[in-house]
Amino acid sequence: MGAHAIDVLEVDLGPGVRAGFTTRAGGVSAAPWDSLDLGLHVGDDPDRVLVNRGRVERWLGGRVAVAAQVHGADVLTVSREPGPGEVEVGVADALVAARPGVGLAVLVADCVPVLLADAGAGVVGVAHAGRQGLERGVLEAAVRALTSAGARLAHVRAVVGPAISGAEYEVPAALREQVAAAVPETWATTAWGKPALDLPAGARAVLARAGVGHVTSVDVCTARDPRFFSHRRATREGTTTGRFAGVVRSSG
DSSP, rough: OTOOOOEEEEEHHHHHHHEEOOTTTTTOTTTOSSSSOOOOOOOSSSHHHHHHHHHHHHHTSEEEEOOOOOSSSOEEESSSSSOOOOOOOOSSSSEEESTTTEEEEEEESSEEEEEEETTTTEEEEEEOOOOOHHHHHHHHHHHHHHHHTTTGGGGOEEEEEEEEOOOBBBOOOOHHHHHHOOOGGGGOOOOOEEEOOOOOHHHHHHHHTTTOOOOEEEOTTTTTTTTTTTTHHHHHOOOOOOEEEEEEEEEE
């Protein structure tokens, strides 16, 4: 990996669409955010984070719109690239680009990043599907916004990115029951036999029920794979961590 090169796990969302999931490698942040931290609200040096975001934008081929994520189900439709100094385009947990050439990013560190695209229509989207967002319907809302922007549901592809697995995501039994009542596929048990939630399985199921026929997954557990930031792993180690991103952009 050369100077200023970042390591991105690239995924296929169709011709003319560049998409992938960043890893920790290739940035300028110091420990414990080392090194490609993209989060401005996790205690890292903001100037370093902005350098890191610039490297991601160079990889993607254009400016990237990022929202302030609040574990909700609101979707923001973006029709232009962010302006100079505009680090957030609004408050939402999903973004849809209303025209080609607008890059989008979703920031995570165990929650599920979802990338969506209809390559032929040039419409792309991202969603932050954590436990609360998944339960509240963020993915269904993202699919609706995507089709409202001109995507054809039959042509939409989705990729469920690296996230904490059910084998690692222990939760109280009552919480497992609550979330599984809304999304049954999230019901899981940890590797050590405790109640858990499988958020990637839930995301795949919700997307399928929403009519997305082409859903694939990056089967990587962030709590186990040190290439990715993980809030749960950092908490166990008594430290903090950064944020990686799912990014997508259609060239038209």
